[in-house]
Amino acid sequence: xxxxxxxxxxxxxxxxxxxxxxxxxxxxxxxxxxxxxxxxxxxxxxxxxxxxxxxxxxxxxxxxxxxxxxxxxxxxxxxxxxxxxxxxxxxxxxxxxxxxxxxxxxxxxxxxxxxxxxxxxxxxxxxxxxxxxxxxxxxxxxxxxxxxxxxxxxxxxxxxxxxxxxxxxxxxxxxxxxxxxxxxxxxxxxxxxxx
Amino acid sequence: xxxxxxxxxxxxxxxxxxxxxxxxxxxxxxxxxxxxxxxxxxxxxxxxxxxxxxxxxxxxxxxxxxxxxxxxxxxxxxxxxxxxxxxxxxxxxxxxxxxxxxxxxxxxxxxxxxxxxxxxxx
Amino acid sequence: xxxxxxxxxxxxxxxxxxxxxxxxxxxxxxxxxxxxxxxxxxxxxxxxxxxxxxxxxxxxxxxxxxxxxxxxxxxxxxxxxxxxxxxxxxxxxxxxxxxxxxxxxxxxxxxxxxxxxxxxxxxxxxxxxxxxxxxxxxxxxxxxxxxxxxxxxxxxxxxxxxxxxxxxxxxxxxxxxxxxxxxxxxxxxxxxxxxxxxxxxxxxxxxxxxxxxxxxxxxxxxxxxxxxxxxxxxxxxxxxxxxxxxxxxxxxxxxxxxxxxxxxxxxxxxxxxxxxxxxxxxxxxxxxxxxxxxxxxxxxxxxxxxxxxxxxxxxxxxxxxxxxxxxxxxxxxxxxxxxxx
Numbered sequence: 122x123x124x125x126x127x128x129x130x131x132x133x134x135x136x137x138x139x140x141x142x143x144x145x146x147x148x149x150x151x152x153x154x155x156x157x158x159x160x161x162x163x164x165x166x167x168x169x170x171x172x173x174x175x176x177x178x179x180x181x182x183x184x185x186x187x188x189x190x191x192x193x194x195x196x197x198x199x200x201x202x203x204x205x206x207x208x209x210x211x212x213x214x215x216x217x218x219x220x221x222x223x224x225x226x227x228x229x230x231x232x233x234x235x236x237x238x239x240x241x242x243x244x245x246x247x248x249x250x251x252x253x254x255x256x257x258x259x260x261x262x263x264x265x266x267x268x269x270x271x272x273x274x275x276x277x278x279x280x281x282x283x284x285x286x287x288x289x290x291x292x293x294x295x296x297x298x299x300x301x302x303x304x305x306x307x308x309x310x311x312x313x314x315x316x
Numbered sequence: 317x318x319x320x321x322x323x324x325x326x327x328x329x330x331x332x333x334x335x336x337x338x339x340x341x342x343x344x345x346x347x348x349x350x351x352x353x354x355x356x357x358x359x360x361x362x363x364x365x366x367x368x369x370x371x372x373x374x375x376x377x378x379x380x381x382x383x384x385x386x387x388x389x390x391x392x393x394x395x396x397x398x399x400x401x402x403x404x405x406x407x408x409x410x411x412x413x414x415x416x417x418x419x420x421x422x423x424x425x426x427x428x429x430x431x432x433x434x435x436x437x438x
Numbered sequence: 439x440x441x442x443x444x445x446x447x448x449x450x451x452x453x454x455x456x457x458x459x460x461x462x463x464x465x466x467x468x469x470x471x472x473x474x475x476x477x478x479x480x481x482x483x484x485x486x487x488x489x490x491x492x493x494x495x496x497x498x499x500x501x502x503x504x505x506x507x508x509x510x511x512x513x514x515x516x517x518x519x520x521x522x523x524x525x526x527x528x529x530x531x532x533x534x535x536x537x538x539x540x541x542x543x544x545x546x547x548x549x550x551x552x553x554x555x556x557x558x559x560x561x562x563x564x565x566x567x568x569x570x571x572x573x574x575x576x577x578x579x580x581x582x583x584x585x586x587x588x589x590x591x592x593x594x595x596x597x598x599x600x601x602x603x604x605x606x607x608x609x610x611x612x613x614x615x616x617x618x619x620x621x622x623x624x625x626x627x628x629x630x631x632x633x634x635x636x637x638x639x640x641x642x643x644x645x646x647x648x649x650x651x652x653x654x655x656x657x658x659x660x661x662x663x664x665x666x667x668x669x670x671x672x673x674x675x676x677x678x679x680x681x682x683x684x685x686x687x688x689x690x691x692x693x694x695x696x697x698x699x700x701x702x703x704x705x706x707x708x709x710x711x712x713x714x715x716x717x718x719x720x721x722x723x724x725x726x727x728x729x730x731x732x733x734x735x736x737x738x739x740x741x742x743x744x745x746x747x748x749x750x751x752x753x754x755x756x757x758x759x760x761x762x763x764x765x766x767x768x769x770x771x772x773x774x775x776x777x778x779x
Contacts, residue, residue, distance in 0.1 A: 168322070254560065255403075256560075277421075277422060346681055361677075387605060408776065
């Protein structure tokens with residue numbers, strides 16, 4: 122009973138945060154609401170006894186990926202960003218149609234699934250006997266999911282190299298990455314940005 | 317206090333509530349005690365006495381973005397390492413070799429970033 | 439009275455007592471910081487309020503509360519008001535997973551089992567890292583929302599610094615996880631049972647030093663306090679804050695200092711355990727408190743002795759020294775653990 126009430130509370134908060142994220146005009150406000158959603162999702166993971174997953178949800182999504190988003194938003198000029206949003210009014214209808222499609226897809230997929238534990242018999246009690254959820258997760262990851270795990274490292278490597286190549290492009294052309302052209306005199310603002 | 321998961325949510329929830337309550341108490345007491353006066357000059361951002369010309373939120377050095385990307389990627393690596401560290405004793409030597417391969421692949425990226433001067437700040 | 443109800447009462451008592459005691463202790467930590475600063479700089483420090491000025495912090499809190507709370511006109515008001523809360527609250531969730539005495543076992547209080555921890559679960563250590571990660575928001579959002587050049591630069595610098603050192607921190611604790619075979623802080627303390635040579639700071643000396651250095655950067659203290667380098671950035675992300683909102687950031691910094699010291703002692707210095715088994719008759723919370731005091735003194739000593747690093751030096755230390763060292767420490771520990779078993 123308590124579990125159900127808590128679940129409903131956290132899911133309502135999570136959905137509210139999600140709705141807030143897509144309706145805010147101010148990008149940073151939307152982003153903070155998304156962090157709020159992630160924290161509520163983490164609370165739902167706690168309720169399902171997936172403690173490690175819950176903490177990872179906070180550490181990776183709320184703590185790392187969203188920090189990257191904050192940096193990206195600060196990197197872009199917010200003002201031009203808000204203006205661009207006004208010019209793409211027609212995209213709204215395409216987006217609405219696509220989201221209905223995704224919703225139908227979700228419903229169809231979820232309707233066909235019965236939620237039982239994959240390897241059977243992993244009740245909360247047996248999990249505790251096996252040394253907690255984290256241990257069970259570690260055993261599964263390194264025994265059965267070995268290939269996806271090693272592939273993940275290659276994916277991370279590609280992402281790392283890709284980001285460096287994209288950002289460091291100007292460096293090879295000579296001189297450091299700067300906000301102004303080589304011939305131009307730097308404005309005081311641009312100088313201040315060069316921390 | 318029966319289901320461990322519900323207990324945990326309540327325990328963490330109480331600590332969150334206490335922290336928030338303390339913070340709110342400090343701010344509201346301060347609201348009762350503090351004076352208030354408005355003045356257009358006072359609400360300007362501090363610029364050592366110079367009148368600010370433009371919005372401070374201008375684009376900044378792209379280097380910060382790169383550091384944030386690398387942070388996310390290494391953080392993900394760490395997340396893979398944690399469950400491995402906990403169950404290394406039961407997993408044995410094969411898991412050790414698997415993790416060394418994983419770390420070695422990512423170290424390639426680390427060395428590349430070093431060579432490309434990502435960690436150099438002017 | 440049934441056991442669940444007793445546990446609920448214990449929970450409420452613990453959840454109120456622990457934060458209140460820590461916050462009271464913080465008031466004295468701030469006083470001692472100023473006294474030590476005076477001592478290191480051949481001054482006297484605060485002297486007026488209370489005996490030897492010991493009540494100075496309470497006077498300061500009252501002063502801050504009676505100061506005007508100015509919100510700049512150009513600031514993003516909701517975020518500007520939210521940022522102090524984001525800086526303040528995560529430390530309280532870390533207190534929940536912090537063991538300050540024995541957990542489990544026989545009933546020890548009026549026939550009921552009193553656990554000296556608020557929340558015991560198998561990912562407590564990662565919760566601490568996650569809360570560190572959330573702490574970045576307080577600083578970055580404070581800097582962004584103020585809409586002042588100094589604030590923005592301070593917030594950015596602090597954000598980049600904190601995420602860089604978070605990595606070194608995250609990798610250095612893997613050594614402890616490997617040795618303890620657990621991420622629960624309660625288990626980690628239990629594995630360090632015995633005398634002080636059983637504590638993890640001896641086999642994990644490299645990890646402990648990296649963790650300690652990274653924690654200084656996480657706390658934004660000198661020599662890594664570039665976020666508020668007053669000679670260049672006025673007060674960094676705090677430039678536009680005044681009154682109690684500024685006080686909250688200041689206070690959060692010291693609450694974090696106490697909590698991080700407690701985590702360092704839990705991970706590497708045996709937590710609440712006595713240094714020698716014969717001293718076990720002294721209760722656990724007292725030992726933990728003593729270890730916290732020693733570590734806080736160490737943090738203060740470093741703060742008032744070492745100069746602030748330049749920004750490129752700071753990033754080099756984080757990415758080129760601490761990160762590879764912590765990964766090497768991880769690899770060596772893993773090999774030893776799987777060989778010895």
